[in-house]
Amino acid sequence: MSRYERWNALLELLAEHGKLDVEEAAGALDVSxxxxxxxxxxLARQQMVTRTRGGAVAHSVSYDLPLRYKTARNADAKQRIGALVAGLIAPGEVVGLNGGTTTTEVARALAVRPDLAEHPENGQSLTVVTNALNIANELTVRPQVKIVVTGGVARPQSYELIGPLAAQVLGELTLDTTVLGVDAIDAGHGATAHHEGEAAVNRLLAERARRVVVAADSSKLGNRAFARICGLDRVDTLVTDDQVTEELAAAFADAGVAVLKA
Known part of the structure; x- marks a missing residue:
């Protein structure tokens, strides 16, 4: 287990229990x-936890794991999902991408698609509209991709830009496909996020698109988060991994969403 994987596991244990004992955590993670x-x-130096004698307690800040600690979760499944979603995008499309580890894998898969590099018009075959700083950073060096960044206030946990500036830019654009990463998606409640500011921008990305694809590994399915992004009536396709249960897949299909398994 790498250092970041251990940190991620410790933060998840802390989020679940509110406090950690060193000896118990060592036993749970099988380390010294x-x-x-x-x-x-x-983690205490990064203000992620508050150290106590013999352990730690949750820090008083809002408990939403920063993106850099989430990358180890279900990494293989997210890469497969990213590749499958990228294959749904046609050359010449205008694609909306929000932030998150799964949409980052979508962006990486798009970046290496050989057919996209073969479209000669202006040297660019794809336009990506994103509020995610890390995705913009990775795709800016790809000459076949035109990058449009929404603007807004950066949220350090997810590298996403939120707020009225982002909304103002999105209000002026039309998108062919929006790919949404979500914190949870439920057949009855729809797609949701932990943070209301992110949910608001994600909702606009969905509203401005002809087609909405949700990219989410199976751990996100059947759950709800704090802020609603959109109902399933706005979602055309759900791309998830092969660990999704038949019952959950059927519930989304019954709601009119095409379910693809990577």
Whole structure:
């Protein structure tokens, strides 16, 4: 287990229990107590936890794991999902991408598609509209991709731009396909996010598109988060991994959403 994987596991345990004991955490992660102490010291220096004698408690800030700690979760499934979603995009499309680890994999898969590099018009075969700084950073160096960044206030947990500036730009654009990463999606409640500002921008990305594709690994399915993005009536396709249960897949299909498994 890498350092970032341990940190991610510790933060998830802390989110679940509210406090951590060094010895118990060491047993849960099968590492030494000294390693856990060093990890907690590092997380405390980053203001992610508050150290206590013999352990740590959750920091008083809003508990939403930063993107850099989420990359180890279901990495293989997210890469497969990213590749499948990228294959749904036609050359010449205008594509909306919000932030998140799964949509980042979609962007990476788009970047290496050989057929996109073969479209000669202006040297660009794809336009990507995004509010995610990390995605814009990765795709800007790709000459076949035109990048449009929404503007707005950067949220450090997700690298997403939110707020009225983002809404103002999106209000002036039309998109062919929006690919949404979500914190949760439920057959009854729709797509949701932990943060209301992100949900608002994601909703606009969905509203401005002819087609909406939700890219979410199976751990997100059947769950709800705090802020609603949109109902399933706005979602055309759900791309998930092969661990989704038949019952869940059927519930989304019954709601009119095409379910693809990577």
């Amino acid at each position: 107590a000294a390693t856990i102490r060093r990890d907690l010291d590092q």
